[in-house]
Amino acid sequence: MGTAHANFTVNGRLHRLCVDPGEILLDTLRHRLGLTDVKWGCREGACGACTVLIDGRATPSCLRLTATLSGAHILTAGGLIAEPLAQDIAAALENKHAFQCGFCAPGILVELFALFSRAPQPSADQLEQALSGHVCRCGGYPLMMEALLKLNAP
Amino acid sequence: MARSTGTAAFGFDQYVADIQPPGLLYAALARSTKAYAQLEKVDLAGALSTPGVLAAVDGAVFHRKVGMIPTSRDEPPLALDVVRYVGEPVAAVVAVTPEAARHGADRVRILYRSLPFIPDIQASATGATTIHASMPDNILRDVRLSFGPVDECFSSAQRIVSGSYSYAGSTHAAMETHGAVAWWRPEQRLWIWSSTQSPFHLQHNLACALDLDPAAVRVLKPKVGGGFGGKCETFSHEIVTAQLSKMLNRPVRLILTREEVFYTHRGRHHALMDLRLALGSNHEILAIDADISLDGGAYAGLGVVTTHYAGQLLAIPYKLKALRFRSRRYFTNAPPAGPKRGHGSVQIRFAMERLIDKAAVSLGIDPLVWRRELALAPGASTVNELKIGSTGFGACLDRVAGASGWFDSSVEGEALGVAGSAYISGAAFPIFPNRLPHSQAMLRADRSGLFTLYTGVAEIGQGTEHAMAQLAAETLGQERHRVTVLAGDTDACPVDLGSYSSRVTLMAGKSVIAAAQEVRKQLLRAASARLKIPVEELDIIPGRIVSKADEGRGLSLKKAIALAEEQAGLVLGTGHYRPDMKPAHYKGSALGPSPAYSFSAAVARVSVDKELGLIRVLDLWLAHDCGTAIDRKSVLAQLYGCAIMGYGEALLESTGLVGSVTDPVALIDYGVPLVGDLPRIHPLIVEAPDPEGPRGAKEVGEGPLLPVIPAIANAASRALGVDLDSIPLFPDMVLEMYSP
Numbered sequence: 001m002g003t004a005h006a007n008f009t010v011n012g013r014l015h016r017l018c019v020d021p022g023e024i025l026l027d028t029l030r031h032r033l034g035l036t037d038v039k040w041g042c043r044e045g046a047c048g049a050c051t052v053l054i055d056g057r058a059t060p061s062c063l064r065l066t067a068t069l070s071g072a073h074i075l076t077a078g079g080l081i082a083e084p085l086a087q088d089i090a091a092a093l094e095n096k097h098a099f100q101c102g103f104c105a106p107g108i109l110v111e112l113f114a115l116f117s118r119a120p121q122p123s124a125d126q127l128e129q130a131l132s133g134h135v136c137r138c139g140g141y142p143l144m145m146e147a148l149l150k151l152n153a154p
Numbered sequence: 155m156a157r158s159t160g161t162a163a164f165g166f167d168q169y170v171a172d173i174q175p176p177g178l179l180y181a182a183l184a185r186s187t188k189a190y191a192q193l194e195k196v197d198l199a200g201a202l203s204t205p206g207v208l209a210a211v212d213g214a215v216f217h218r219k220v221g222m223i224p225t226s227r228d229e230p231p232l233a234l235d236v237v238r239y240v241g242e243p244v245a246a247v248v249a250v251t252p253e254a255a256r257h258g259a260d261r262v263r264i265l266y267r268s269l270p271f272i273p274d275i276q277a278s279a280t281g282a283t284t285i286h287a288s289m290p291d292n293i294l295r296d297v298r299l300s301f302g303p304v305d306e307c308f309s310s311a312q313r314i315v316s317g318s319y320s321y322a323g324s325t326h327a328a329m330e331t332h333g334a335v336a337w338w339r340p341e342q343r344l345w346i347w348s349s350t351q352s353p354f355h356l357q358h359n360l361a362c363a364l365d366l367d368p369a370a371v372r373v374l375k376p377k378v379g380g381g382f383g384g385k386c387e388t389f390s391h392e393i394v395t396a397q398l399s400k401m402l403n404r405p406v407r408l409i410l411t412r413e414e415v416f417y418t419h420r421g422r423h424h425a426l427m428d429l430r431l432a433l434g435s436n437h438e439i440l441a442i443d444a445d446i447s448l449d450g451g452a453y454a455g456l457g458v459v460t461t462h463y464a465g466q467l468l469a470i471p472y473k474l475k476a477l478r479f480r481s482r483r484y485f486t487n488a489p490p491a492g493p494k495r496g497h498g499s500v501q502i503r504f505a506m507e508r509l510i511d512k513a514a515v516s517l518g519i520d521p522l523v524w525r526r527e528l529a530l531a532p533g534a535s536t537v538n539e540l541k542i543g544s545t546g547f548g549a550c551l552d553r554v555a556g557a558s559g560w561f562d563s564s565v566e567g568e569a570l571g572v573a574g575s576a577y578i579s580g581a582a583f584p585i586f587p588n589r590l591p592h593s594q595a596m597l598r599a600d601r602s603g604l605f606t607l608y609t610g611v612a613e614i615g616q617g618t619e620h621a622m623a624q625l626a627a628e629t630l631g632q633e634r635h636r637v638t639v640l641a642g643d644t645d646a647c648p649v650d651l652g653s654y655s656s657r658v659t660l661m662a663g664k665s666v667i668a669a670a671q672e673v674r675k676q677l678l679r680a681a682s683a684r685l686k687i688p689v690e691e692l693d694i695i696p697g698r699i700v701s702k703a704d705e706g707r708g709l710s711l712k713k714a715i716a717l718a719e720e721q722a723g724l725v726l727g728t729g730h731y732r733p734d735m736k737p738a739h740y741k742g743s744a745l746g747p748s749p750a751y752s753f754s755a756a757v758a759r760v761s762v763d764k765e766l767g768l769i770r771v772l773d774l775w776l777a778h779d780c781g782t783a784i785d786r787k788s789v790l791a792q793l794y795g796c797a798i799m800g801y802g803e804a805l806l807e808s809t810g811l812v813g814s815v816t817d818p819v820a821l822i823d824y825g826v827p828l829v830g831d832l833p834r835i836h837p838l839i840v841e842a843p844d845p846e847g848p849r850g851a852k853e854v855g856e857g858p859l860l861p862v863i864p865a866i867a868n869a870a871s872r873a874l875g876v877d878l879d880s881i882p883l884f885p886d887m888v889l890e891m892y893s894p
C-alpha cells in the first residue's frame with residue numbers, strides 16, 4: 001500500500017504523505033494524523049459529521065480521496081479554535097443549548113464558519129442551505145437557527 | 155468576541171472511536187447474508203491468511219447465550235449452527251489495522267443451508283416454521299390481562315368504536331454508531347469503553363457472557379453520540395471485543411459501520427393493533443379492549459418489557475372502568491427489535507389517539523375538549539393499579555389549544571389534529587428483581603471549594619450530567635459551575651441503573667439531592683461551631699455561609715470545608731433512591747408502575763396535497779408536563795428533539811414493513827429529518843410538580859414524542875376526511891388509504 005503522494009497542510013502544518021489511492025481524507029485525518037476532532041456518522045456523504053474546510057470550502061471529508069488533495073489547505077474543527085468567528089458561532093450555539101450529544105457539532109461548526117466567512121450576515125435561507133447537509137438526530141435545528149439568526153443581526 | 159465554553163463544537167469530546175490505548179488492534183465482524191439458514195460451515199482459513207490478521211473466532215468460543223432479561227437469554231454472541239437474520243454476526247476477525255480486519259472478515263467463508271424464512275407477523279403466526287426450537291408457536295410472550303368488568307362494559311355500552319392499526323418499525327439513527335474498545339489488562343481485569351446507555355448492565359452482562367467476576371469488569375462510558383434507546387442492550391460487538399482482547403492481551407476496538415447499525419439497532423417494533431372502545435352515555439370510556447401483535451425480530455432482547463408496556467400504558471392518561479389486552483411478541487427473521495424512545499408505548503398510543511378521534515367524529519364532539527374531560531385526576535389510581543401523582547395533562551391540552559388557535563375557525567385546505575399521552579418517569583421495579591437502590595450518588599467537597607459529584611448516570615446527550623450538577627448546586631446554595639460531575643466509570647461511580655425508561659432525572663436526581671443535603675449539613679455544622687451561631691440561623695449562599703439575621707457575619711465556603719475536614723476528615727455525602735412501591739397482586743404488575751407520570755399533548759396543523767398524498771406539517775405545538783423544569787434550556791432541547799423525531803416517524807421513516815431483509819441499510823435511504831423538512835415547532839413547558847420527583851421534576855426525554863405522531867395523523871385524517879390508520883404516512887400509503 002501507499003502508492004500515491006499527497007502534500008498538503010492541515011491546520012497550518014505541512015504533511016507529506018504516501019497513501020493508498022483509495023484512502024479517504026476522513027481516514028487520513030483520523031487514523032494517520034490522529035485528528036479525532038473530525039467525527040463520522042456514515043462514511044457516505046449523508047450526515048455531514050466529517051465536514052472539514054478544504055481551501056475554504058466546507059466538504060465532507062469522507063467524500064474526498066486524500067491522493068487528489070496535493071497543494072490543498074485543510075482546516076478541521078479543532079483547527080478553528082483560535083478564530084474569533086468560530087468562537088462566536090460556537091458560543092451562540094452553546095448558549096441556546098443547540099447541541100445535545102454534540103456528535104454533529106464539529107461538522108456543523110466548520111460548515112457555519114465557511115458560511116459566515118463569505119456571508120457575515122447570512123439569511124435564514126442561506127443558513128438552512130448550509131445546515132441542509134448535516135444530520136442532527138438530537139433535533140437541534142430550530143435552536144441552531146434561532147441562535148444563528150440572532151448572531152447575524154447587526 | 156464571545157468565548158465558547160463547551161467541549162463539543164471544536165471536537166474535543168472523546169467518543170468511543172476516539173479512544174486509542176497503546177497497541178490497539180482492530181476487529182471486524184462477518185455477518186450473515188441469509189435471513190434464516192443452517193450454518194454448514196464457518197471457514198476462518200481465508201481470514202487467518204489475510205495480511206495483518208492476528209486471529210479469527212466463530213461462535214464456538216462462547217459458552218453462554220446472552221440477553222437483557224434473565225428469563226429470555228436466547229442470543230449467542232456469534233451465531234452458532236443457525237443464523238436468524240440478515241446481518242447477524244457469525245465470526246470476528248482481529249487485525250493490526252481496521253482495513254485488514256475488514257478484509258479478513260470479508261474472507262470468512264460461510265456455507266449456509268437456507269431455510270424458509272419468516273418475513274412478518276402473519277407468517278410467524280401460522281407457525282409453519284419455527285425460529286427457536288424452544289418456542290414452537292414463535293411467540294416470545296403472550297400477555298393476557300384483564301382489569302375490571304370488561305364484558306359488562308361492552309354489553310352495556312352506549313356505543314362501541316373500533317379500529318385496526320399498523321405501525322412500522324423505525325430506527326434510532328443516533329449520529330454516533332455503536333462501538334467498543336476492550337482491553338484485557340495485565341492485572342487480569344477487563345476495561346471496556348463502550349457507547350452505551352447502561353454501563354452497569356453492561357458490566358453485569360459481560361461478566362455473565364464471559365464467566366467473569368463482575369468485579370473484574372470496568373466499564374467506561376465516554377461521550378456518547380446519542381442513544382434514544384438503541385444503546386441499552388448488551389451487544390455482540392461488546393462481548394466479542396472483550397473476548398478477543400482477553401485472547402490476545404491487547405486492546406481491541408470495533409466500531410460499527412452505519413450499515414451495521416441497521417442490523418444491530420434494536421429499533422421500534424413493527425406493530426399491528428386492534429382496538430375497541432366501549433363508551434357510556436356521558437361519552438365516558440367504559441372499557442378498552444386491545445389486541446396487539448409485535449414483530450420482535452429474531453431474538454428476545456428487552457422484548458418482554460415491550461410486550462407488557464404496550465398494553466399496560468393504555469391505562470393512562472384517560473379514565474376507564476375496565477381494560478383488557480392481549481399483547482404478543484412474535485419472532486420473525488428480522489433484526490431484533492427493542493427499545494426506542496417511548497418504549498412499547500408509541501405504537502399503541504398512536505392507535506388509541508386515532509381511535510379517540512374516530513369516536514369523537516362519530517359522537518360529533520370536539521376531540522380536544524373531550525380528551526380534557528377524560529383526563530385522569532391527580533392522585534388517581536388506574537384499573538391496573540398505576541398510581542398517578544401530579545398531572546398537568548389538562549394544562550397541556552389547554553396550552554396547545556390556546557397556542558394553536560384550536561377553537562378559531564380553520565383555514566381552507568388546512569386542518570388541526572390533537573393527541574394526548576402520558577409516560578413513566580422511571581420503571582418502579584428493576585430488570586433483575588431485587589431490593590437494592592436503583593440509583594446512588596456520592597458528593598465530595600474539597601478544600602479548594604470544589605464539589606465533585608460521583609454518579610453512575612449515563613449521559614447520552616440528554617443533559618443528565620448538567621441536571622445532576624444543577625440539583626447538587628441548588629441544594630448546596632452554590633452556582634452550578636462549582637460542581638463537577640464524575641460519571642460513566644463503574645470503578646469510580648456508585649451504581650445507577652442507566653439511561654432507560656426515562657428514570658434518570660427522577661431517580662438519580664433524588665439520590666443526588668440526598669447526597670448534597672448531607673454535605674450541606676456537615677458544612678453548616680462546621681460553620682456553626684466556628685461562628686457560634688446555631689445551624690438553623692445559618693444560610694449557605696454562593697461562596698459563603700452567613701448568618702440569616704446578618705449577612706455580614708459569616709465565613710467563606712472554603713473555610714467551612716476546611717473546618718469540616720479538620721473536625722471529621724473527608725467531607726462526603728451519599729444518597730440513594732429506590733421507589734417505595736410494591737407490585738400489585740397480578741402477574742405482570744411489575745411493568746407499568748412508576749413513581750411519577752409525565753403528560754403531554756400536541757396539536758399539528760397540516761395541509762394535504764390530495765393528488766400526491768403528500769402531508770405537509772405546517773406547525774406543531776407540543777406541551778409537556780415535566781413536573782418542574784430543572785433546566786429550562788435542556789427541557790426545550792428535549793421537546794424539540796421529540797417533536798422532530800416524532801415528525802420523522804410519522805412521515806419519513808421506516809425500516810421496512812417486511813422484515814426479511816432490513817431495508818434500507820444506508821443513512822441516505824432512510825428518512826432522518828433534515829433542517830429544511832421541518833414544521834414550525836412550538837414547545838410549551840407545563841409544570842405540575844410531583845411529590846415523588848426531585849424538586850417535583852418528572853421525565854422529559856421520551857414522553858413528548860408520543861403525542862406528536864397521532865396528532866399529525868389525526869390532523870391529516872381530518873384534512874382528508876378518511877381514517878389514516880397506518881404509520882408512516884408515506885405518500886403512496888396515504889393515497890392507498892385515501893381514494894377520493
Ligand code: FES
Nearest residue numbers: 043045047048062
Ligand atoms: S461521515 Fe462523511 S458525511 Fe457522514
Ligand code: FES
Nearest residue numbers: 100102136137138
Ligand atoms: S447534537 Fe446529537 S446529533 Fe446533533
